[in-house]
Each structure stands twice: as structure tokens, then as C-alpha cells.
Amino acid sequence: VIISLTTDFGLSDAFVGAMKGVILGINPHAQIVDVSHEIPPHDVEHAAFVVKSAAPFFPKGTIHVVVVDPGVGTERLVLAVRTGEAVFLAPNNGVLKYIFDGHPGAEVFNVTRSEYFRDRVSRTFHGRDIFAPVAAHLSRGLPPEKLGRPFADFERGSVARPVRSRGGIAGVIIAFDRFGNGVTNIPADWIEEPVLDGIVDPAPVRIENSVLDGIVDPGSVRVRVAERMFESLSRSYLDVAAGEPLVIAGSADSLEISVNRGSAREALGLKLGDAVEVMFH
Amino acid sequence: VIISLTTDFGLSDAFVGAMKGVILGINPHAQIVDVSHEIPPHDVEHAAFVVKSAAPFFPKGTIHVVVVDPGVGTERLVLAVRTGEAVFLAPNNGVLKYIFDGHPGAEVFNVTRSEYFRDRVSRTFHGRDIFAPVAAHLSRGLPPEKLGRPFADFERGSVARPVRSRGGIAGVIIAFDRFGNGVTNIPADWIEEPVLDGIVDPAPVRIENSVLDGIVDPGSVRVRVAERMFESLSRSYLDVAAGEPLVIAGSADSLEISVNRGSAREALGLKLGDAVEVMFH
Amino acid sequence: VIISLTTDFGLSDAFVGAMKGVILGINPHAQIVDVSHEIPPHDVEHAAFVVKSAAPFFPKGTIHVVVVDPGVGTERLVLAVRTGEAVFLAPNNGVLKYIFDGHPGAEVFNVTRSEYFRDRVSRTFHGRDIFAPVAAHLSRGLPPEKLGRPFADFERGSVARPVRSRGGIAGVIIAFDRFGNGVTNIPADWIEEPVLDGIVDPAPVRIENSVLDGIVDPGSVRVRVAERMFESLSRSYLDVAAGEPLVIAGSADSLEISVNRGSAREALGLKLGDAVEVMFH
Numbered sequence: 001v002i003i004s005l006t007t008d009f010g011l012s013d014a015f016v017g018a019m020k021g022v023i024l025g026i027n028p029h030a031q032i033v034d035v036s037h038e039i040p041p042h043d044v045e046h047a048a049f050v051v052k053s054a055a056p057f058f059p060k061g062t063i064h065v066v067v068v069d070p071g072v073g074t075e076r077l078v079l080a081v082r083t084g085e086a087v088f089l090a091p092n093n094g095v096l097k098y099i100f101d102g103h104p105g106a107e108v109f110n111v112t113r114s115e116y117f118r119d120r121v122s123r124t125f126h127g128r129d130i131f132a133p134v135a136a137h138l139s140r141g142l143p144p145e146k147l148g149r150p151f152a153d154f155e156r157g158s159v160a161r162p163v164r165s166r167g168g169i170a171g172v173i174i175a176f177d178r179f180g181n182g183v184t185n186i187p188a189d190w191i192e193e194p195v196l197d198g199i200v201d202p203a204p205v206r207i208e209n210s211v212l213d214g215i216v217d218p219g220s221v222r223v224r225v226a227e228r229m230f231e232s233l234s235r236s237y238l239d240v241a242a243g244e245p246l247v248i249a250g251s252a253d254s255l256e257i258s259v260n261r262g263s264a265r266e267a268l269g270l271k272l273g274d275a276v277e278v279m280f281h
Numbered sequence: 282v283i284i285s286l287t288t289d290f291g292l293s294d295a296f297v298g299a300m301k302g303v304i305l306g307i308n309p310h311a312q313i314v315d316v317s318h319e320i321p322p323h324d325v326e327h328a329a330f331v332v333k334s335a336a337p338f339f340p341k342g343t344i345h346v347v348v349v350d351p352g353v354g355t356e357r358l359v360l361a362v363r364t365g366e367a368v369f370l371a372p373n374n375g376v377l378k379y380i381f382d383g384h385p386g387a388e389v390f391n392v393t394r395s396e397y398f399r400d401r402v403s404r405t406f407h408g409r410d411i412f413a414p415v416a417a418h419l420s421r422g423l424p425p426e427k428l429g430r431p432f433a434d435f436e437r438g439s440v441a442r443p444v445r446s447r448g449g450i451a452g453v454i455i456a457f458d459r460f461g462n463g464v465t466n467i468p469a470d471w472i473e474e475p476v477l478d479g480i481v482d483p484a485p486v487r488i489e490n491s492v493l494d495g496i497v498d499p500g501s502v503r504v505r506v507a508e509r510m511f512e513s514l515s516r517s518y519l520d521v522a523a524g525e526p527l528v529i530a531g532s533a534d535s536l537e538i539s540v541n542r543g544s545a546r547e548a549l550g551l552k553l554g555d556a557v558e559v560m561f562h
Numbered sequence: 563v564i565i566s567l568t569t570d571f572g573l574s575d576a577f578v579g580a581m582k583g584v585i586l587g588i589n590p591h592a593q594i595v596d597v598s599h600e601i602p603p604h605d606v607e608h609a610a611f612v613v614k615s616a617a618p619f620f621p622k623g624t625i626h627v628v629v630v631d632p633g634v635g636t637e638r639l640v641l642a643v644r645t646g647e648a649v650f651l652a653p654n655n656g657v658l659k660y661i662f663d664g665h666p667g668a669e670v671f672n673v674t675r676s677e678y679f680r681d682r683v684s685r686t687f688h689g690r691d692i693f694a695p696v697a698a699h700l701s702r703g704l705p706p707e708k709l710g711r712p713f714a715d716f717e718r719g720s721v722a723r724p725v726r727s728r729g730g731i732a733g734v735i736i737a738f739d740r741f742g743n744g745v746t747n748i749p750a751d752w753i754e755e756p757v758l759d760g761i762v763d764p765a766p767v768r769i770e771n772s773v774l775d776g777i778v779d780p781g782s783v784r785v786r787v788a789e790r791m792f793e794s795l796s797r798s799y800l801d802v803a804a805g806e807p808l809v810i811a812g813s814a815d816s817l818e819i820s821v822n823r824g825s826a827r828e829a830l831g832l833k834l835g836d837a838v839e840v841m842f843h
Contacts, residue, residue, distance in 0.1 A: 002586060004579060010319070010459035011292070011573070012327075014334035015532075017285060017316030021339035024283060024314070028340065032314075033586070033594075035579030038572070041460055042542055046574075053576035057690065058583035059590065070542060073517030073529070123517060124539075125532030128338065178572035179603055236635030236685060248635070251577075251687030258686075261604055261632060291600070291740035292573070293608075295615035296813075298566060298597030302620035305564060305595070309621065313595075322741055323823055351823060354798030354810070404798060405820075406813030409619065 001139040002031045004058060006051055007067040007127060008039040015125065019132040022118065026136035033058075042070040044095045045272070048157065049175040049183070052098035053252055055086060065135045066090035067127040078111040078130055079154055080144040087144055089135055091126075097157025109144050110151035116142070160273075162186045168221075169278040173257070173270055180263025181256045182225075182270045186278060188249035191221055191233070223247045224277040225257050226268055237261070282420040283312045285339060287332055288348040288408060289320040296406065300348075300413040303399065307417035314339075323351040325376045326553070329438065330456040330464070333379035334533055336367060346416045347371035348408040359392040359411055360435055361425040368425055370416055372407075378438025390425050391432035397423070441554075443467045449502075450559040454538070454551055461544025462537045463506075463551045467559060469530035472502055472514070504528045505558040506538050507549055518542070563701040564593045566620060568613055569629040569689060570601035577687065581694040584680065588698035595620075604632040606657045607834070610719065611737035611745070614660035615814055617648060627697045628652035629689040640673040640692055641716055642706040649706055651697055653688075659719025671706050672713035678704070722835075724748045730783075731840040735819070735832055742825025743818045744787075744832045748840060750811035753783055753795070785809045786839040787819050788830055799823070 003023060009015035016037050023030050035054045039047045047068040055064055062085075069076075069091040077092040083103040089111070090096050100106060111130070114121070116137045121129040134147060162171035162185050171186035223230040225247070234246040237260040245264055250256030255276065257264045264270055284304060290296035297318050304311050316335045320328045328349040336345055343366075350357075350372040358373040364384040370392070371377050381387060392411070395402070397418045402410040415428060443452035443466050452467035504511040506528070515527040518541045526545055531537030536557065538545045545551055565585060571577035578599050585592050597616045601609045609630040617626055624647075631638075631653040639654040645665040651673070652658050662668060673692070676683070678699045683691040696709060724733035724747050733748035785792040787809070796808035799822045807826055812818030817838065819826045826832055 004583075006579070011315075011317055012319035012321070012331075013458045014316060014331045015458075017287070017314065017331075017335035018338040020314050021285075021335060021343070024312070025338070025340045028312075031586070031590075033579065033582050034573075035576060036573055038574035040574070050574075050576045050579075054579035054583060057580040057587070059587040062583070071517070071519055074519045120534075122532045122534065123530050124537070128532065177575045177577075236633070238633055238636050249685050251684045251690065253682075253684065256686070292596075292598055293600035293602070293612075294739045295597060295612045296739075298568075298595065298612075298616035299619040301595050302566075302616060302624070305593070306619070306621045352798070352800060355800050401815075403813045403815065404811050405818070409813065 001027075001029075002033055002058060002062040003135050003139055004033045004035050004054070004062055004064045005037070005067075006035040006039065006047060006054070006065070007037045008041045008043065008047065009037050009067070009127065010041075011037055015127060018125075018128045022128055022132040023136040023139075026133055027139050030136060030139045035064075039068050042068065044068050044070070044093055046175060048095050048097050051088070051090075051096065052102075055088075055099070058086065060085050062086045063135050063138050064088045065131050066095050067131050068095055069093065069126065072126050073123040077151070077154070078126070078134075079151070080109040080111050080134070080138070080147050082107045082109075082144050087138055089131055089138070092155050094155045094157030097155075097159055100154075100156050101159045107144070108151050108154050110148040112148040113146065116147060160185050162190070164190060168280050171255070171276045171278075173225075173272055173274045173276060176265045176270070176272070179258070180265035180267075181250065181258045182264050182268075182274070183250055183252055184255045184257070184276045186255045186276060188253050188255060191255075191278060220281060222279045222281070223255070224279070226270055226274050228268060243267070282308075282310075283314055283339060283343040284416050284420055285314045285316050285335065285343055285345045286318070286348075287316040287320065287328060287335070287345070288318045289322045289324065289328065290318050290348070290408065291322075292318055296408060299406075299409045303409055303413040304417040304420075307414055308420050311417060311420045316345075320349050323349065325349050325351070325374055327456060328376050329378050332369070332371075332377065333383075336369075336380065339367065341366050343367045344416050344419050345369045346412050347376050348412050349376055350374065350407065353407050354404040358432070358435070359407070359415075360432070361390040361392050361415070361419070361428050363388045363390075363425050368419055370412055370419070373436050375436045375438030378440055381435075381437050382440045388425070389432050389435050391429040393429040394427065397428060441466050443471070445471060449561050452536070452557045452559075454506075454553055454555045454557060457546050457551070457553070460539070461546035461548075462531065462539045463545050463549075463555070464531055464533055465536045465538070465557045467536045467557060469534050469536060472536075472559060501562060503560045503562070504536070505556075505560070507551055507555055509549060524548070563589075563591075564595055564620060564624040565697050565701055566595045566597050566616070566624055566626045567599070567629075568597040568601065568609060568616070568627070569599045570603050570605065570609065571599050571629070571689065572603075573599055577689060580687075580690045584690055584694040585698040585701075588695055589701050592698060592701045597626075601630050604630065606630050606632070606655050608737060610657050610659050613650075613652075613658065614664075617650075617661070620648065622647050624648045625697050625700050626650045627693050628657050629693050630657055631655065631688065634688050635685040639713070639716070640688070640696075641713065642671040642673050642696070642700070642709050644669045644671075644706050649700055651693055651700070654717050656717045656719030659721055662716075662718050663721045669706070670713050670716050672710040674710040675708065678709060722747050724752070726752060730842050733817070733838045733840075735787075735834055735836045735838060738827050738832070738834070741820070742827035742829075743812065743820045744826050744830075744836070745812060745814055746817045746819070746838045748817045748838060750815050750817060753817075753840060782843060784841045784843070785817070786837075786841070788832055788836050790830060805829070
């Protein structure tokens with residue numbers, strides 16, 4: 001069974017190693033996969049986006065452990081969440097907000113059964129003392145309901161929704177990646193059909209199943225971001241010169257604001273929550 | 282068998298990958314676990330603390346490889362150290378000082394048998410050419426005594442000890458983590474019993490076995506760090522406002538100086554070796 | 563089968579986790595080894611050097627996946643390259659230049675068979691949508707020729723060659739590592755034999771098979787780098803005082819320009835391509 005780890009522990013200390021040691025001490029056959037340990041410290045929002053972006057690509061049955069936990073040591077709860085595909089283990093601070101949003105039927109348990117914790121639980125490092133051993137027990141087949149009671153009053157967090165109108169779509173920037181791309185909440189496939197007018201790729205070798213191939217007329221929409229107007233969508237970063245900004249359907253299947261070989265975040269001064277507006281012609 | 286790796290090689294070069302390739306070439310079944318490759322370059326002191334903090338949480342029989350080795354290419358020795366729980370492989374530069382301190386009966390061997398090295402040993406990368414292949418052979422069952430002679434005159438390093446008096450405890454800061462927490466050498470359980478006067482947690486859901494639950498009266502001690510006086514201990518980072526400093530029992534079961542959602546190192550201008558003084562009332 | 567990963571995706575986002583999830587979904591038994599995810603963004607040149615430096619140390623049959631891919635989303639090709647030892651999967655942008663250079667007989671295939679891709683291929687993340695699933699299929703035994711046609715007109719890149727004359731060797735700096743060492747293309751074993759006059763190590767414990775032990779008279783050559791003259795080679799970083807520069811036979815078996823406990827890149831203001839000149843006496 002795969003245990004994925006997403007934390008803000010960094011890689012310069014012993015935190016991650018200690019967690020892995022604890023897991024392997026309980027289940028030597030656990031297959032540990034690092035998603036990220038470089039979440040900016042305490043950045044629950046970025047962690048939520050990372051979990052949303054990685055989890056769907058893991059095999060069914062994966063246990064996803066998320067420890068970005070500024071409330072460690074308080075009486076904040078630890079949640080175990082079972083969807084049809086996976087189990088998530090995380091503090092009750094909204095870091096699973098996209099998972100709750102995408103799986104309304106998820107079962108949520110309040111993790112209190114300390115027989116699955118380490119014998120001593122520190123005040124500051126529940127990653128090692130609670131999350132790691134509980135994940136290891138889950139990976140050995142322990143069902144989440146053994147960890148504590150079903151729980152309804154968990155922190156759902158707030159998910160910004162795009163709004164579609166006749167003339168366009170209004171959304172916001174919900175995350176930045178290391179390249180400085182601004183990821184929006186505007187689904188790329190909301191910009192479709194109206195103008196499917198047969199763009200033909202001239203290239204001899206062609207990847208057949210690209211998302212949106214031929215379904216968007218790049219000139220059929222304009223996009224406004226932070227007082228800047230883009231007159232069309234781009235199909236690759238190289239559609240514009242180095243250092244120039246563009247809008248593209250990104251890897252999360254939503255629109256992204258990018259700069260070819262640069263950082264849109266820096267070049268355009270973008271911030272989380274900045275409005276992005278798509279206008280159909 | 283698990284091989285843990287702690288180095289200052291970083292993750293932007295081929296160093297770590299080459300080490301792993303060499304290990305898996307000799308033992309395809311070795312289970313390699315990264316503790317850290319982001320030790321600051323040449324920072325033997327930080328590496329020593331990381332090894333001390335990670336090793337106890339690994340299963341018995343783990344082989345811990347530590348390569349922070351500014352003396353590479355000189356005639357500095359390579360040590361193999363067997364404790365009751367694990368084998369450590371490291372340069373003879375004090376990076377194992379906490380291991381020696383905690384295991385006075387550890388057996389130490391001077392690693393000289395070059396038949397377990399790579400055929401060619403470079404001047405600058407013994408991680409790949411000596412440590413990796415030797416660790417791989419150990420993971421296949423080679424006993425450390427086959428690597429060279431027992432050796433008594435190794436570098437023990439110097440471990441700062443806290444001093445307890447009737448009125449209090451004197452210690453120092455021995456490490457910082459990525460969050461800027463200052464870890465002291467003052468054991469949290471030295472601040473006990475005198476005032477066990479029944480603090481009751483008001484919270485409805487309670488983790489049962491927290492270290493120090495109820496054993497410290499937060500108001501029973503004062504702590505002085507870098508000219509600043511703390512009038513009590515805290516039980517979680519959130520006991521103080523964001524940006525405010527606190528003293529807490531940390532994950533190494535010692536006192537730590539922290540700032541809620543900030544860096545104590547920066548905010549208080551702390552340095553390694555700074556005095557920390559606990560005063561009982 | 564081992565799948566090695568070299569990317570510029572960093573570790574703060576979901577990119578690497580998503581790739582690993584896709585691989586393990588197709589081949590749960592794949593053994594994934596990270597070479598580096600901290601290649602500087604879009605730095606094809608550094609990635610080429612990292613692949614060259616790591617790949618030879620992996621077991622035969624390893625599948626090396628390299629995704630530093632500023633042209634993603636354009637019609638740039640994806641290559642599968644089979645040498646006698648390994649299979650490489652990379653964009654057709656020269657990132658495999660050292661592999662082509664070292665394996666003139668390598669078989670190169672143009673990866674076009676989309677049945678081995680993810681069902682949806684995004685415009686910006688072929689690491690997840692093409693490279694990961696193709697690598698997983700290769701690790702299950704799919705031969706590279708099933709991925710597409712043999713291809714001759716690939717991007718070979720340009721490999722800077724050192725030039726040997728009677729009086730010396732002319733080369734350049736081809737890479738920097740995290741320590742700021744400047745790696746040259748001058749093979750250490752080109753500086754040999756002329757003056758093999760028996761240097762004896764005075765140290766009692768000696769590693770027997772160091773490369774170049776006794777074959778270089780450190781005083782037999784001078785080296786000029788960036789207007790600075792080195793009057794001899796060094797045998798370890800500690801041959802000079804802290805902060806002082808030196809020239810040494812590095813881990814790639816080529817000359818490196820270093821600073822003891824410092825960065826040669828910064829201290830000497832070195833740049834990629836800087837001339838390095840070895841002069842025999």
C-alpha cells in the first residue's frame with residue numbers, strides 16, 4: 001500500500017526521516033511516496049492545492065498524509081477521510097477542502113484512538129507521533145472507522161467558484177507553482193464549443209489526444225488579469241517571446257497565467273485571489 | 282534492510298542519484314530512505330543533530346549513512362559504528378557525537394578494506410565511491426568488523442550538557458530547525474514533579490498520552506533566553522499571538538524557543554550556543 | 563526495474579507526486595529513484611550534466627526519465643534512447659547530448675504512440691501525461707521500438723571538447739555544482755605519466771585505490787582559470803586554507819576549480835564556458 005506524504009517540514013531537518021522511520025517500523029512493506037515537503041511553512045492554502053493536484057493520480061487505496069499544521073499541540077482534531085479512492089489523514093484546518101468539495105459523500109472520522117499513536121506524543125511533532133503511526137496502521141489494513149467516531153462538524157474550508165455568464169467567466173487565482181504560474185479556478189473546458197472552427201496543426205508529428213486540441217479558437221476569447229488584457233489563449237509557452245505573458249490551459253485543466261521562461265507572479269505582480277475574467281467575443 | 286542517507290549534497294546535482302545507483306547496483310533490495318540532503322554545506326554540527334533526531338525512530342538494524350565531510354580526500358578516516366540498534370557509517374569528524382554520547386558501548390571500526398569500495402575512488406566524492414558501496418555490502422549482511430580494525434581513538438566531538446541546580450537549569454541552544462525554532466539541550470522532563478498541581482484540559486476531545494500532560498505547571502518556571510524573560514512555558518504555539526515568542530517542550534523532548542508562525546532565530550536574533558536559563562520559583 | 567527521475571519541477575508543488583502516482587498506477591513494482599527535481603527551471607544544460615553524472619552509476623536496465631522541457635506543448639518530439647546499459651526518455655532538446663556523445667550506437671525512437679500516454683494529455687505537463695506513463699510501460703518490459711519509429715534527425719546538442727597540445731590542455735567550465743565547484747571538461751587522466759615520480763603519502767592509514775594516487779606530481783602542471791594562475795594541483799580541499807581556491811581532480815574524473823569551504827563560482831566570478839588552461843612545465 002502506498003502512503004503519500006505532503007508536509008511543510010522541509011528537507012534540512014530530521015522531521016521527514018523520523019516520520020518514515022516510524023512508518024517502516026510499523027509496516028516494513030509500506031511504499032512511501034513523497035509528494036512535497038517544501039510546502040511553505042504553515043501554508044495550508046498551498047498544501048490544499050497540492051493535495052488536490054496530486055491525489056487523483058495515485059492508485060486506488062493510497063493513504064495520503066498531509067501535515068501542514070500550525071495548530072499542532074492545541075486541541076485541533078486530526079481527521080481520517082475516506083473517499084471512494086483513497087484515505088486522507090490531515091489536521092482539521094481546511095487543508096482537505098478540495099477533497100471535501102470533490103467528494104461530498106466522503107466519510108470523516110475524528111482520530112482519537114491513541115493506541116495507534118506513538119507511546120509518547122510530543123506537543124509539536126504530531127507528524128511523527130500521530131500521523132505516521134496511524135498511516136502505517138491504515139496501510140496494514142486498519143479501517144478508518146477504528147480510529148475514532150464519525151464526525152460531521154469538520155472544517156470544510158472555502159473553495160472559490162468560478163462564475164459563468166453569457167458573456168464570459170469570472171474566476172480568481174487560487175495557487176502559484178514554483179515557476180510562478182498563476183493557476184486559476186476557471187476550467188479550461190468551459191471555454192469550448194462556441195467556436196470550434198477547425199484549427200489544423202501544421203506539424204508533421206502530432207500528439208493525438210491533447211486536451212482541447214481543436215476545441216478552442218485561441219482568438220475566440222479575451223482574458224483580463226490584473227489590468228492586463230490578453231487578446232487570445234496560447235497553445236504553448238513558446239507562442240510568445242521569452243519574458244512575455246500568456247494564458248494557457250494548464251495541468252490542472254484550468255486556465256493559467258504564465259510567462260514564457262519567466263514568472264508571471266513576479267512579472268505581473270500577481271497575488272492569490274486576483275480576479276481573472278474571460279470574455280467571449 | 283533500510284539504508285538511511287543524511288548528506289549535504291543538495292538535490293540539484295547528481296550526487297545523491299549516483300549514490301543510490303551504486304547502492305542498488307550492489308543490493309537491488311536495499312530500502313533507501315532519505316533523511317536529509319539539505320544539510321547546509323559542511324555543517325557537521327547540524328548533521329550531528331539531525332542524525333540524533335532521526336535515528337532513534339528507525340527500525341532495528343537500519344544502516345545510517347552520514348556524509349557531511351569537509352575533509353574528503355585527506356587521510357581522515359571513515360568509521361563504521363555498531364550500537365545495539367543500528368550501524369552508522371560516517372567520516373571521523375564528530376558528526377556521530379550524539380550517537381557516541383548515547384551509546385557508550387558502541388563498537389567502532391576504522392573502514393579501510395577497499396575491496397568493498399568502488400574500483401576507482403575519487404578524491405572528492407567518497408559518498409559515491411566508499412560510503413554507498415560499503416553501506417550496500419552492510420545491507421547484504423556484511424558485519425562491520427569485516428570493514429577494518431576496531432578503533433578507539435576516534436573523534437568523539439563535544440556534547441554540551443545542561444546543568445541542574447536547586448534553583449534552576451542552565452543550558453544552551455544546540456540547533457535550529459527550518460522554522461527557526463531554537464532547540465535547547467534542556468530535557469523537558471527535568472521540569473517536573475515540583476509543582477504537579479492538576480492542570481485540567483478543558484477541551485472535550487483530548488489526546489490521552491501527550492508528553493508532559495499535567496506534569497508541568499506552566500507558571501512554575503521562568504525561562505531567560507538572550508536577555509528576554511519568559512514568565513511561563515507554553516503548551517502549543519497558539520498560546521501566544523502570531524509573531525510572539527514562547528518556550529515549549531519540543532519534539533526532541535527538550536525545551537525549544539519558538540515564535541508562533543515565525544522564526545525565533547530571526548525574531549530574537551538567536552545563535553547556536555546562546556545560554557538558556559530555567560528558573561524555578 | 564528502476565525508473566530514475568531528473569526534472570526541474572521542484573519539490574514545492576504536486577508535479578513530482580503526480581508523476582510517481584501515474585507510474586505506480588501502471589506498474590506498482592517500479593522502483594522510482596529521484597536523481598534531481600531541483601534542476602534550475604528550464605536549465606537544459608545543467609540537466610544534461612546531471613544525467614551524464616548520475617546515469618553511469620545505475621544498474622543495467624535502468625530507465626532514466628529526464629523532464630526539463632521548456633518547449634512543452636509545442637510540437638517538439640519526445641525521444642526514447644536505448645544504449646547498451648539503459649533507456650532514456652527525454653524531450654528532443656539536447657538534454658541527452660552527453661549520452662549521445664558517449665554512445666554513438668544508441669538507438670533513438672520518436673515517441674508517438676499515444677496508447678501509452680494518459681488518456682488526456684495536457685498542454686503544459688507532459689511529465690505526468692507522457693513521460694511517466696511511457697516510463698512505466700517500459701519498466702513493464704515494453705521495448706522502446708514499440709513507442710514509435712526510429713529517428714535519426716534528433717537534436718544532438720553540442721559537447722565542448724578539450725584540446726591537447728604538446729604544451730598543455732585547453733578546456734572550459736561545463737557545469738557548477740551546489741558547492742560552487744566549477745567542473746571542467748579536462749579529463750584528469752590526461753595529466754599523467756610525464757612526471758610520475760613517486761609521491762609518498764605520509765599518513766598511516768591509506769585508502770589504496772584512489773584515482774590518480776601517485777600519478778600526478780602536483781607541481782608538474784600549472785592551471786590558468788579566469789586570469790588566475792594555479793601553480794599546482796591539489797589532492798584535497800584541505801590542501802589550502804579555508805576560503806582559498808584550488809584545482810583538483812573531481813568526481814567526474816575531470817579537473818574542477820574549487821574553494822575550500824567556499825564557492826569557486828562566487829569567489830572567482832566564474833561562468834559557464836570560461837576557459838581553463840593546463841600548462842605542462
